[in-house]
Amino acid sequence: MPTRTDTADRVALVTGGSGGIGKAVVQRLAREGYAVGVHYAGNKATAEALAEEITAAGGKALAVGGDVADETAMAAAFDAVESAFGGLDAVVHTAGVMKLKPIAELDLDELDAMHRTNIRGTFVVNQQAARRLRPGGALVNFSTSVMGLQFPGYGAYVASKGAVEALTLVLARELRGRDVTVNAIAPGPTATPLFLDGKDQETVDRLAAQSPLERLGTPEDIAELAAFLAGPAGHWVNGQTIRDNGGIV
Template sequence: MSDTQNPARVAIVTGGSGGIGRAVAARLAADGLAVVVHYSGNEAKAQDAVKEITAAGGRATAFGGDVAEHEEMAALFQHATDTFGGVDVVAHTAGIMPLAPIAQMDLETFDRIQRTNVRGTFVISQLAAQQVRAGGAIINFSTSITRLQMPTYGAYAASKGAVEAMTLILARELRGRDITVNAVAPGPTATPLFFEGKSEQVINHIASLNPMERLGTPEDIAEVAAFLAGPARWINGQVLYTNGGAA
């Protein structure tokens, strides 16, 4: 059902079916934005996120696709426009994080990380730059690992270094458009992606590294995204390290 006559702001959240993305989608919806919950492979989780948002009185829809494929993401943006009337905020949380020491990671895995995290960010940023309306915000996601420099994260950190570079340059390319472009760089956050493959001992050690002595929560990160999406109009071309003081 089209809702193009409603003047409410509209957000696309990539990777919105779980983890940080789902928290961001819920938080933006709570602020009154209509939300398109993007998913890559798990439609059921995305539909669950939509149900949670609508049950709380918000507006949301789900749409799937590969972030690294331009045509599929162009369809995502068109769905947002057809359903809600346009795009004001893009929160690009989608990404993958296979881990291995540089000396041991196979090139196929390395290429898959770069395709999703670098090419995917480029595709989303390009479409956002073309379509986000004045007064809007583009929010990419990096990682505090670019500062923490933890072993086994080399390929992932390399991809997120590229994300930061693209973000800072895009902010300057959009001069005069009244669109902010920033990156959120979470520290270790309690999501399934973070817990995968880690022992309890390792998890506890990582949680102890910041002065708050805990892992971040998806809601911690979502608060920062909501700030950038709404009132933070004088923050532009920045990377916000959101990690409890770990780096």
């Protein structure tokens, strides 16, 4: 089967698509003509509103829910997108959680909850994507630039994202012969609710100043790279983790 090259007939599923980076990715792909599955875990109304906004503008979108770590729920979400739009060409897995405490102080229940979403959830989504993506397709996972920055307090979070990077590399090789790429984006400090939660203005300003570009990233900055990797233009990039952080590391 030939590689699909026209983004106007491509279908994408964006996990965590109801807010933050995920929402920006949904909007960016919709502008390119993708039919988009807008996945949510808890923000059903927000996801449905985003899907309705895209549809009202002449695009195609569908809100689908489910815990990313629940294989039955995610199989149903993938099924719904394929049934509505006829197949699947891109999966952008932005869904994740972050708990920040020094390693010596983190409650192990918080560790387990974060790793359930970030590790098991990534495995479940990647497994579904590996089974379903059409030739010419792409899977984009999300890691973090803190892998290189090594901020104190991020130990458990970075451990979960280290697993994501390893899974990305292995799956890219396992899909040899399928004409499907697997990559990961590792954002730096980005102005999303997930990043800003619990940080005072002094901390935010200090982190923003670390980039040579002297600002925080925006969800739209990250969405540009996600759209590139998800589409035909980025199809020669495979098995990579790209630090998308304005030059911090």
